[in-house]
Amino acid sequence: MKGVVFQGPYQVTVDAELLMPRVLNPRDAVVRVTRTAICGSDLHPYRGEMPDFAPGTVLGHEFAGVVVDAGADVPFTAGERVFASYLVACGRCPRCARCWHYHCEHASIFGYSTVVGPPVAGGQAEYVCVPFADVVLARSPDDVTDEQVLFAGDVLSTAYAAAVDAEIGAGDVVGVVGAGPVGLLGAMCASALGAAEVIVSDPDPGRRAKAASLGMHAVAPGELRDSLDEVSHGWGARVVLEAVGTDAALASALRSAGPRSTVVAVGAHSAEAMPFPSGLAFTRELTVRFTVGDPIRHRAEALRLVRSGLVDPARIISHRLPLSDARRGYELFDRREAFKVVLTPDDAADSPGMAIRPGR
Ligand SMILES: NC(=O)c1ccc[n+]([C@@H]2O[C@H](COP(=O)([O-])OP(=O)(O)OC[C@H]3O[C@@H](n4cnc5c(N)ncnc54)[C@H](O)[C@@H]3O)[C@@H](O)[C@H]2O)c1
Ligand SMILES: [Zn+2]
Ligand SMILES: [Zn+2]
Numbered sequence: 001m002k003g004v005v006f007q008g009p010y011q012v013t014v015d016a017e018l019l020m021p022r023v024l025n026p027r028d029a030v031v032r033v034t035r036t037a038i039c040g041s042d043l044h045p046y047r048g049e050m051p052d053f054a055p056g057t058v059l060g061h062e063f064a065g066v067v068v069d070a071g072a073d074v075p076f077t078a079g080e081r082v083f084a085s086y087l088v089a090c091g092r093c094p095r096c097a098r099c100w101h102y103h104c105e106h107a108s109i110f111g112y113s114t115v116v117g118p119p120v121a122g123g124q125a126e127y128v129c130v131p132f133a134d135v136v137l138a139r140s141p142d143d144v145t146d147e148q149v150l151f152a153g154d155v156l157s158t159a160y161a162a163a164v165d166a167e168i169g170a171g172d173v174v175g176v177v178g179a180g181p182v183g184l185l186g187a188m189c190a191s192a193l194g195a196a197e198v199i200v201s202d203p204d205p206g207r208r209a210k211a212a213s214l215g216m217h218a219v220a221p222g223e224l225r226d227s228l229d230e231v232s233h234g235w236g237a238r239v240v241l242e243a244v245g246t247d248a249a250l251a252s253a254l255r256s257a258g259p260r261s262t263v264v265a266v267g268a269h270s271a272e273a274m275p276f277p278s279g280l281a282f283t284r285e286l287t288v289r290f291t292v293g294d295p296i297r298h299r300a301e302a303l304r305l306v307r308s309g310l311v312d313p314a315r316i317i318s319h320r321l322p323l324s325d326a327r328r329g330y331e332l333f334d335r336r337e338a339f340k341v342v343l344t345p346d347d348a349a350d351s352p353g354m355a356i357r358p359g360r
Pocket of ligand 2: 039040041042061086154155
């Protein structure tokens, strides 16, 4: 079977000779992938920012498809449409019992080498073996397409988690730092949760144009604070979501936050230390939180926003490519010429009720 393999920084290949995954454990399921996406988090190993990331890793942690085989403890049968959480968790340990799936004793991430837990082959492939499939997979509702459901397994649920952790409510003025997929979905979730005004910032004019094309108010980072002050009649933002993952972006979020507001950092941070403007945080009485997305916890609520028509995540897709063109997809996404790339395995049908191909 075919899959996208990390060979080293800026090198991904589509390997046609990968071993077909099999059910080895009663909680495993094998999924035939119909849609998969490249995530901003895939750019970290791609750009060589993770020196320990193992060459040979089958990449990808956003995927939807159809169950082709399932172990005895998996409540899905062959032919059911499902989507995966990017995050693998057991669902049975004390932390899972508290819905802290990212902190599960057995946590890992599809296609992410050993960055979090043991390696699990990823979803940018024709077939994937899903461990703990009774927890990691969810049914795709009949009224939601594979492209819409795909992001509930990562970027949409992550953006939603940030909006929920920020306790966004009716009438709030919200700033969003970073107009990538997570930022724009965060802005959509903020509006869906009742925010009165949402302003996103990004230094990249192309990204601001993308936000504007979705009807959002987008500004350069240096203009965010004044813009938020203006729309809030001087009160300042009640919430700022930081969806980039750099010190500069977090500093920008803190500077843009209003008095007694909440800043939620949902970009993936990895610094050992950063200069922290504690004087500013104190005098504005800020609450600062870090949030890692948890689709297992949030996917049902996030999908409710989709099914109600309040959020259409498929609107962020800029490129639809065959899986065999994944290399180009990575290049376009890395150069920011693509906003969000969705890959389709060559023989994947599009709609619910598609014929099941037996494993090859
Ligand atoms: N589960 C999770 O917690 C989770 C899931 C998905 C992504 N992420 C992380 O979220 C972050 C964003 O993901 P994405 O897919 O949207 O990535 P992306 O790289 O496509 O988007 C980031 C955007 O931030 C902009 N930016 C850079 N510096 C900025 C600054 N100082 N101020 C404002 N904007 C700035 C960039 O121009 C870009 O448009 C990444 O760090 C990713 O790893 C976390
Ligand atoms: Zn991701
Ligand atoms: Zn667990």
